[in-house]
Structure formats: C-alpha cells, structure tokens
Amino acid sequence: MDTSMITNVCEYEEVAKKKLPKMVYDYYASGAEDQWTLQENRHAFERIRFRPRILIDVTKVDTSTTVLGHKISMPIMVAPTAMQRMAHPEGELATARAVASHNTIMTLSSWATSSVEEVASVGPGIRFFQLYVYKDRNVVAQLVRRAERAGFSAIALTVDTPILGRREADIKNRFALPPHLTLKNFEGLDLGQMEKTQDSGLASYVAGQIDRSLSWKDVKWLQSITSMPILVKGVITAEDTHLAIQCGCAGIIVSNHGARQLDYVPATISALEEVVKAAGGRVPVFLDGGVRRGTDALKALALGATGVFVGRPVLWGLASEGEAGVKKILQLLRDEFTLAMALAGATKVSEITRAHVQTEQERMSQLPSTITYSRL
Amino acid sequence: MDTDMITNVSEYEEVAKRKLPKMVYDYYASGAEDQWTLQENRHAFERIRFRPRILIDVTNVDTSTTVLGHKISMPIMVAPTAMQRMAHPDGELATARAVASHNTIMTLSSWATSSVEEVASVGPGIRFFQLYVYKDRNVVAQLVRRAERAGFSAIALTVDTPILGRREADIKNRFALPPHLTLKNFEGLDLGQMEKTQDSGLASYVAGQIDKSLSWKDVKWLQTITSLPILVKGVITAEDTHLAIQCGCAGIIVSNHGARQLDYVPATISALEEVVKAAGARVPVFLDGGVRRGTDALKALALGATGVFVGRPVLWGLASEGEAGVKKVLQLLREEFTLAMALAGVTKVSEITRAHVQTEQERMAQLPSTITYSRL
Numbered sequence: 001m002d003t004s005m006i007t008n009v010c011e012y013e014e015v016a017k018k019k020l021p022k023m024v025y026d027y028y029a030s031g032a033e034d035q036w037t038l039q040e041n042r043h044a045f046e047r048i049r050f051r052p053r054i055l056i057d058v059t060k061v062d063t064s065t066t067v068l069g070h071k072i073s074m075p076i077m078v079a080p081t082a083m084q085r086m087a088h089p090e091g092e093l094a095t096a097r098a099v100a101s102h103n104t105i106m107t108l109s110s111w112a113t114s115s116v117e118e119v120a121s122v123g124p125g126i127r128f129f130q131l132y133v134y135k136d137r138n139v140v141a142q143l144v145r146r147a148e149r150a151g152f153s154a155i156a157l158t159v160d161t162p163i164l165g166r167r168e169a170d171i172k173n174r175f176a177l178p179p180h181l182t183l184k185n186f187e188g189l190d191l192g193q194m195e196k197t198q199d200s201g202l203a204s205y206v207a208g209q210i211d212r213s214l215s216w217k218d219v220k221w222l223q224s225i226t227s228m229p230i231l232v233k234g235v236i237t238a239e240d241t242h243l244a245i246q247c248g249c250a251g252i253i254v255s256n257h258g259a260r261q262l263d264y265v266p267a268t269i270s271a272l273e274e275v276v277k278a279a280g281g282r283v284p285v286f287l288d289g290g291v292r293r294g295t296d297a298l299k300a301l302a303l304g305a306t307g308v309f310v311g312r313p314v315l316w317g318l319a320s321e322g323e324a325g326v327k328k329i330l331q332l333l334r335d336e337f338t339l340a341m342a343l344a345g346a347t348k349v350s351e352i353t354r355a356h357v358q359t360e361q362e363r364m365s366q367l368p369s370t371i372t373y374s375r376l
Numbered sequence: 377m378d379t380d381m382i383t384n385v386s387e388y389e390e391v392a393k394r395k396l397p398k399m400v401y402d403y404y405a406s407g408a409e410d411q412w413t414l415q416e417n418r419h420a421f422e423r424i425r426f427r428p429r430i431l432i433d434v435t436n437v438d439t440s441t442t443v444l445g446h447k448i449s450m451p452i453m454v455a456p457t458a459m460q461r462m463a464h465p466d467g468e469l470a471t472a473r474a475v476a477s478h479n480t481i482m483t484l485s486s487w488a489t490s491s492v493e494e495v496a497s498v499g500p501g502i503r504f505f506q507l508y509v510y511k512d513r514n515v516v517a518q519l520v521r522r523a524e525r526a527g528f529s530a531i532a533l534t535v536d537t538p539i540l541g542r543r544e545a546d547i548k549n550r551f552a553l554p555p556h557l558t559l560k561n562f563e564g565l566d567l568g569q570m571e572k573t574q575d576s577g578l579a580s581y582v583a584g585q586i587d588k589s590l591s592w593k594d595v596k597w598l599q600t601i602t603s604l605p606i607l608v609k610g611v612i613t614a615e616d617t618h619l620a621i622q623c624g625c626a627g628i629i630v631s632n633h634g635a636r637q638l639d640y641v642p643a644t645i646s647a648l649e650e651v652v653k654a655a656g657a658r659v660p661v662f663l664d665g666g667v668r669r670g671t672d673a674l675k676a677l678a679l680g681a682t683g684v685f686v687g688r689p690v691l692w693g694l695a696s697e698g699e700a701g702v703k704k705v706l707q708l709l710r711e712e713f714t715l716a717m718a719l720a721g722v723t724k725v726s727e728i729t730r731a732h733v734q735t736e737q738e739r740m741a742q743l744p745s746t747i748t749y750s751r752l
Contacts (some may be wrong), residue, residue, distance in 0.1 A: 163718050214433070228564050237428070264675075
C-alpha cells in the first residue's frame, strides 16, 4: 500500500508485516497463548459507545493536557516497546525524534536497542524509562541513575512480568535478537547471552534475569534509590491499586502488557473503571493496550484515564517509514482525537466526562420505559 | 506439523486427525446433535477473566494438590475415554505410563480396550475406574471387585448415560469397534456382540446393556458392594448435588460427558459454581469438559473445583505419538498451569481464590458509579 494513502494507524500494520522478517513481526505482534486478550483489547473498545453533545461551539479544540506536571500536546503518549532497531535501523532514536516533534511523551523500554544516553542525545523531550527489576539490584540502580542523568522524568515499573508470558510464535520461531543488535542499556554489564534454546531466546534471557520474587517491598526499595516518580505498569485490580497508592506510587498504568503475559485477563479499557474508582482521584491512572483510534483515547479519558499509551502502532510506523512513519502515526491519532472531541462536544480535555460514553453494562441495564408515548 | 514444534495441546488434534481413520476420529471428537455444548464447553472458558495480583513473590510455584487423600503433582487429571487402542496400539497402557510419570490420576473407562489388570501391570499409579451400571448386576460387581483388586482407588460412576446420546457422525459412519480390538474388561462375559445396525453399532450394544432404570437406590447398592469412594460423574444441578451428597458419594464430577449426551446443557465451567455452592464444601467437586489450557484449570479451581479432568487431548496425544504424546500433553498443561498461577500471583493451589476470576455475570453487574471523580 502506498503510504501516502494511509488513512488510519492500522493500515501501517499491513505495510510493516510485508517489510519485516516473520520472526520480528511475530515478536512484535504476538499475544500470549490463545491471544484472546489480544483481540479483546480491541473488541472491548467497540462495546463502549459515545453520547455526543451537539450544538456546542467547537471552533477551538484544545487537546493539550498535563501528565505528572508536564504539559503535552495530547493525552496520547508512546508506550515502551522493546528492540525497536529490529523494525528500523534508527530504532528508538527515530521514535524519540518523532515523539518530541509532537510534544508528547515517549517511554523507553529497558530492552531497547538504543541506550538512554543515545535517546537523550536526540534532543529535548519528555521521556519515561520503563524498568524491569532484575535479580542484580546493582544493575537496576545503575540503570535508574543513568536514566535520571539522561533527563528521563519518571520510571514506569513493569509489575506483570515475574516470568515471561507464553508467546507461541516466539517459541516456534526460536525468537532471538538479530545478532547485529544488542540491548544497549546492558552493554558492558555481565548479564548472560540470549541463547538460541528450545524456547524463545528472549525467554531464556529473561528467565535468568527477571526477579520472580519481585514484590511490594521492592517498590519501596526503588523509591529509596530515585526521586523520579514511579508509575506502576500492569495493575488491573482495585486491590492492587490501593496497595500501589499506599506504596507511594505516582500513578498507575492499567496494562496487560499488550496481551503478552496472562491470557484471559480483561481488556485494559474494561479494567480501567475499577482502577479509576479505587484510585479515587489520589493518583493519575493511564492505560495502554489496543489504542488504535482517536475515539479509543476519548473513551479512555471519559472513563477516567488521564492519558493513554500506544504501543504496536509506533512499531508499524517505524517499520514502514522510520521517523516519518512514527510522526504520521501520532499525527493520525492526534487528528482523530481532535475530531472526536469536537464531534462529542468537548473543547478541552477537562470537559470530557463520564456522561460522554455509555458502557455495555449501562446499555444492558436500560429497562423498558413504562411511560407510553405518542408518535407524532 | 512437526510435533517438536507443538506449543499447545490443541495442536495435537490436527496431527491426530490426519493419522486416524475418519470413523475413529469422529467417534472421539463428536458431540451430540448440533454439538452446541461441545463448542460451549470451550467458549464458556473464554467468558471468564482473570484478576491477577501483581508484585507477589512467585519464585516457587507449587502446583501439587490432594485428591481423595492422594497427593498428586497438579490438579489436572485424566478423564475416562473409551477404546484407546483405536488411537494407538498401546492404548490405555501408554496413557497409564504417561500419567504415572506425571504423578497424577488416570481414570480408566469401562469401555477400555485394556483390562484393569493390564493397566495395573504397567506399574504403580493412582487410578480411578469409570463405571456404567449394567442391567446384569453380577457383571457390575465383578468389574468393581476386579478394579479393587487391581489397586484402583475410586469409582467414577457415570450417571448421565441411561441411553447413549445421539452422535450423528457415529450414525453416519455406522461406528463399530475395529474387529481386532475388544472391550477388554468384558472379555469372557456374555454381553452380546456389537452389531452393525441402522444406527451406530455402539448404540446397539449400549442399548442392550446400560440400565435405563438406574436411580439413586442403585448408588446405595453400589456402596454396599465396594468400599471404594464413589464419585458421581455427570451431575450439573444443585438438586442432584444435594441428593448425591445425601447418598454418601465421595465427590462430584461436573460433567456433560464431553458434550456427547444431552445437547444444550451448559458448559461444565458454567455449571460448576451452582454445584460448588450446593456442595458447600461437604465433598470435593471436579470438572471435565473442554479443558485445553492451564488457564482453564486455573479458572475451574478459582470457581471452586478441587481439580479438573482432561479427555480428548489425551487421545490426540496418544494418536500422535503414543505414550510420548500423552506425556507431552500433560507437560504442556502442567507448564501452562504453573505459569498461569505465577502470573496470577499464587504460589500454592490453596492460594487460588474466587477473587482471582471475574465471571460474565460479575462483569455485567458493574453499574456506573454515581460518584464523580476528578481526572488528574
């Protein structure tokens, strides 16, 4: 498909699929096991409907918002996705430039093929650093300190991955990072090699390094070694929301890791309200998982999210056209979100309310009216 | 498909389908009539979602559990499926070896192509004997006594088959046991031949032998002739749960006979909670029907089952690769179940609770909050 004719973010996936080696595309695209949650992350958005308000002056629609004190152009930000140089030679640097040009936030993956320093060298930008807590706490402390020094503004701590989820394509493909690439943040650190084994090479690597014992006390430890705000990424229950807030986290990202961890968890848009209610306005709540349209972002905000993160579409844009592709992805989402706000009758993000959407539960609880009416 | 590359239990079905004669595959695979319940046994699992707890130390996940006093490696056991030598020359003996190597429980079908003595001769293992009550009570008594002497630990009494369900493929295929095989437990007993008639040959045989008059008094009779604990297999209502417990049964297997009896009964995972609530922890409740993933077992346990039985996947593993195939099927389920426990945040089977899942009813009952909240 001629990319100048692309009219929505999903169309980039077809382009990317044709360009990328199967092993790479499969790694990016896969969910865990039956990939039910992968589909559900999209389907659940479909079950939420808008209640647009009409005859409102929408001459000026302002999509800007503030996240952890940073003013950004729109409540649509970039999620951490690993190993972006598999998609395009410029990898995370291309993404960083595109995101900065849109004045929104980029989250850099711990498993990036570019280091925090390289990404920071691209120029000014608001960046978060996604962190896995490894068994070697020194490694973690070093990473965090480097992220701070490189000007990153917050930590997104992944809490849903004590073990890697079962992505069957990666197992069948014996997925391993292409040999000319490396997890740049770990260069020079002794962490073991990713070996080609019976299962996916990444799984072997992770199995060796990810700390399965990670628990709430480690969040407290993390807070003792950094003053950066910590977002807890991967909370989807009210119970864990309360614990996260008690622990002093700065925010929650409702996430199911792109449906790559435990299959048959709810879509993040389905889990969002439970977390928002439990948070009770004490910390901002964000969402990732399945965001493909400006309308998805509007739904998430109406249900209480402060913002959303987009994952795979950035990879598809990157694979298709590098920095220009990522820019286009963000532009499409920005244009769609602006349009959706206007058509819903909101001119500022703060004007988006719960009444702008109707959930499936509300729809199902609409009982028939007992009042008869005359049709004119 | 190269069986090295099999990454889930369902993939063994494709391999088996290619290897087996149509009549045999159809016999194993079929449900009754429209096969609605057959699909529903799978679909209903999809409607149950997880509520995983994060930041819990899952270094050591222990999948072991105790069933009727027997400690086993995981709450996933093997259901009775008939005539396993149609799948593979080693039939039930291969299954018995594979199950014993996994230290879990095998249920031997009354309609096995290997006798209880042959199965016991394979070596030590925890085995249950599935029983149909025949018109000739002497036959039943002999079978039960032989099962006891062969070291079987419990009876699984099938109560949903006063008449064979209408499996249309078997009728069209004029299903009959291949002539070189025999229902080994009935060798030497005068039970009539399976004849090729207008309907499936098996139906004729069963019509002649199964006692349509079977009722609760017969359960009491059965208890007088054996001290083996009796599990009642095929209960799906609260009313029958109460009656079974009053009758002194040792446990209930919520089962719809692999969707082969009455079509349009609920999926067993849907019926489970009603039975669990009625049982009120007086006896253990088990489930069979549609278990294909470790996540299915976790859902059943969260809803109150003590364990689950797996039927068809064992046949597919057996048909594909004999004992090695059955071993692999059990290994896949064991690994998936272990992973699911870890990702859900439980380290022992006893830590699995109702709060780890969300049923469709709970999802639909989430009504909109009347409290407004501020988005940060």
